[in-house]
Amino acid sequence: MAKVKKKLTPTQRRARKFAKAERQKKYQWIFMNGRQVRTKRPPTVDGIPVDQFIDENADPLWLHQNELWELIPVENSTSSFDPVPESVETEDENGVPF
Template sequence: MTKVKKKLTPAQRPARKAAKAERQKKYQWVFMNGKQVRIKRPPTVDGIPIDQIIEENADPLWLHQNEMWELIPTEDSTSRFDPVPESVESEDENGVPF
């Protein structure tokens, strides 16, 4: 005995298509442990991941308040353990350092 697939009514077709589009926006399919599973999509703003927006636009004070210290930009200045920075070395009138 074979099953006959019931056709959708004209009102059901757009509703089903809209529901499918909504699920595709909300979830994505990935492989975990050899199985295909559905997980929620990461949040985005205008298609850009939230993490990237924060890195580009957040000021250091906001990053500190939200405990995101690894994203705070630091100036690569000379270390306090360097013996003498190159810019401080003395040169004679011929430009030879001594």
């Protein structure tokens, strides 16, 4: 004898549909070792990855405050911290170092 499957009420269908939409926002399906696995989605800001958003929108002060020094753009001018400025000559007219 086959059992008859009970239909969901409209409220239950709405709740199930909402729960499914929330799961799809939180998780993604990927393949690992030939099997399909559900993993958490990487964080995004306005639909783009966080790293890319920071690269495009962060100013140098914010990057410094958050210790992201490798992302701070470097200008091509000589700074006062250069050990040997370009204006100082290290060789005499014959090419002999001092």
